[in-house]
Amino acid sequence: MTRIAIFIMLVLVSINAAFIIYAYKLEDEIKDFKLPNVDGKMISLADYPKAKGFIIIFTCNHCPYAKSYEERIIKLHQKYGAAYPVIAINSNDAAAYPDDSFEAMKKRAAQKKYPFVYLHDESQEVAHIFGATKTPDVYLVHKEQEKNVIKYVGAIDDNYQNESEVKKHYVEDAISALEKGQEIVIKETKAIGCSIKWK
């Protein structure tokens, strides 16, 4: 019996190793990563010792849904960045989508004066580890006893088309619950986004 269990575990481990599919779930502790920012510096979560958490957003230049949320991502960082900085990550294959190349990212960040870091996940490893599937895709992380724990996954709000008609501010509501020490009411949402362009 134990032999069968060990065998199954080995198979599972080897499957994971082969495809690096971790796909974080709520309450999972995330592993730190190190990626280049558009300013040329390498960034990891450990660089923010004072942060209470992070708003990690898989996004990109070309996707209409990501574009639609660009201003709102800037505002999120302006409002919460001191405690919950936005960490934007682009994992798209630039060969298929030249608009999402590191050069194009630098250009876009300069044009729009991104106040947050915009990281290039060229190997796509971070997206794979998170289990990110589309842009934009938000993972709200809270620091709990020095661990970065996922507290909310999904959309920024409930209206990608029109910011003025938003009724539910999912990310903001989740942060405000964390700040009050309350349970987050909506912990997971789904939205339409552009599939991450895998190599």
Place this chain on the structure above:
Amino acid sequence: MKSLLVLVLVPFFMTQTASVEVVKWKELEKEMMTKNGKIKVVNFWMTGCKSCVEELPHFEQLHRSFGNQVEVMLVSLDKESVEETKVNPVLVRNRITAKTFLLDEVDANTWIDKVEPTWTGAIPATVVIDQNNQRHIYQKSLTYAELVKIIHDIHKP
């Protein structure tokens, strides 16, 4: 003679004209649930999604070749305001005659799970509803050959 020619040609050109039905989720859901003995192939796309637009001709070809067994439904997730300016031109350019809808909903969180619970919301995405009402989701671009294989594998005569 001339009028006869017009009569013959008009329906031909009419099929080249795109027509989009703007629907809410409830109406789309009804369309997806209606049984007509055919396998339903429901493709979710939008004009700004390059890989989505690139695969539209595969669905059109499926519609033209297997229309008697397969009902192709193309669901545009574009804003209603760009129906004329963006959606229609894409349909005309690709000579789409398959049934096309524009899903006029802003909060996808209310309907994504109802399409298929394992769908992450990433597009392109295609749901195939077989004759037993089982749903199969494909969260990637599909080639014509892949579509034919999917239909072949699940089709029950």
